[in-house]
Amino acid sequence: MKKVLSIAGSDSSGGAGIQADIKTMIAHGSYAMTVITVLTAQNTTGVYGISEVAPEFVENQLDCVFTDIFPDAVKIGMVYNAAIIHSIAGKLKQYQARNIVLDPVMVATSGGRLLSDDSIESLKTELMPLADLITPNIPEAECLCGFGIHSRLDMVRAAKEIAATYAGSILIKGGHLFESADDFLLIQDRKGSEEVWFPGTKIDNPNTHGTGCTLSAAIACNLAAGAEMKVAVKKAKDYVSGALAANLDLGQGSGPLDHGFQLT
Numbered sequence: 344m345k346k347v348l349s350i351a352g353s354d355s356s357g358g359a360g361i362q363a364d365i366k367t368m369i370a371h372g373s374y375a376m377t378v379i380t381v382l383t384a385q386n387t388t389g390v391y392g393i394s395e396v397a398p399e400f401v402e403n404q405l406d407c408v409f410t411d412i413f414p415d416a417v418k419i420g421m422v423y424n425a426a427i428i429h430s431i432a433g434k435l436k437q438y439q440a441r442n443i444v445l446d447p448v449m450v451a452t453s454g455g456r457l458l459s460d461d462s463i464e465s466l467k468t469e470l471m472p473l474a475d476l477i478t479p480n481i482p483e484a485e486c487l488c489g490f491g492i493h494s495r496l497d498m499v500r501a502a503k504e505i506a507a508t509y510a511g512s513i514l515i516k517g518g519h520l521f522e523s524a525d526d527f528l529l530i531q532d533r534k535g536s537e538e539v540w541f542p543g544t545k546i547d548n549p550n551t552h553g554t555g556c557t558l559s560a561a562i563a564c565n566l567a568a569g570a571e572m573k574v575a576v577k578k579a580k581d582y583v584s585g586a587l588a589a590n591l592d593l594g595q596g597s598g599p600l601d602h603g604f605q606l607t
């Protein structure tokens with residue numbers, strides 16, 4: 344069984360963050376491990392509180408995981424502040440973690456801030472260089488490239504702009520902008536570079552809480568299982584589409600995905 348680690352925040356309503364990642368990993372037949380960075384008091388309508396874990400305790404959790412059950416892949420989600428980012432980066436380097444997927448979580452679907460403003464630079468300089476893949480949504484990609492993204496062409500330009508200072512692969516998720524849900528992948532690895540579009544039909548379901556978390560966790564599981572980047576992303580996108588199409592409708596806001604869709 345492949346072992347996959349999620350480094351992320353807890354979502355009390357179970358739709359995003361650590362909880363979405365564990366559900367995704369189990370559905371992929373992976374063994375799920377977690378390093379919790381923050382607790383959020385959150386539900387489908389908003390984020391109502393954040394309690395940070397001390398950076399030393401984040402390190403303590405990482406030591407326990409890496410010295411005992413070495414993960415085949417690592418997914419990083421909500422990291423919240425510069426001190427936590429610094430702790431994570433130091434430990435991932437120390438243990439030479441592999442197959443790192445970084446979802447640069449900044450703002451929740453419901454609008455709550457999930458990364459402090461002064462941490463964006465740390466995310467860029469400390470965590471991004473360690474990642475094999477980053478998975479920004481449109482607003483996050485805009486923040487990383489410095490210009491507005493309004494079209495498919497802009498998504499390609501943004502990926503190339505980010506690639507000017509980042510050596511790994513970049514998946515820009517189109518969920519926020521278009522009639523369609525097309526995602527753009529710029530692969531950069533030892534073999535060279537390649538551009539791949541993943542066309543997606545927009546599913547008419549407003550319950551999209553946790554789509555980004557789920558996608559990045561699923562990619563990590565697929566990489567852990569040995570899939571090449573293109574295949575890992577394609578399979579993960581199919582998983583998110585299936586979990587959205589199952590039409591679970593929980594809560595009063597943007598509800599969570601149905602991770603049990605393959606069981607029925």
Ligand SMILES: Nc1ncnc2c1ncn2[C@@H]1O[C@H](COP(=O)(O)OP(=O)(O)O)[C@@H](O)[C@H]1O
Nearest residue numbers: 480516517518519524544545546554555558583
């Ligand atoms: N309504 C939808 N129908 C189909 N796919 C969607 C829909 N909304 C988002 N997606 C897909 O879900 C994944 C997460 O995208 P997105 O919602 O943009 O990220 P985030 O949750 O980080 O904001 C992407 O693969 C995107 O194309």
Ligand SMILES: Cc1ncc(COP(=O)(O)O)c(N)n1
Nearest residue numbers: 352359360451452552553554
């Ligand atoms: C703990 C945590 N991590 C990540 C997200 C982002 O997920 P989404 O963009 O789907 O709301 C979230 N809402 N909460």
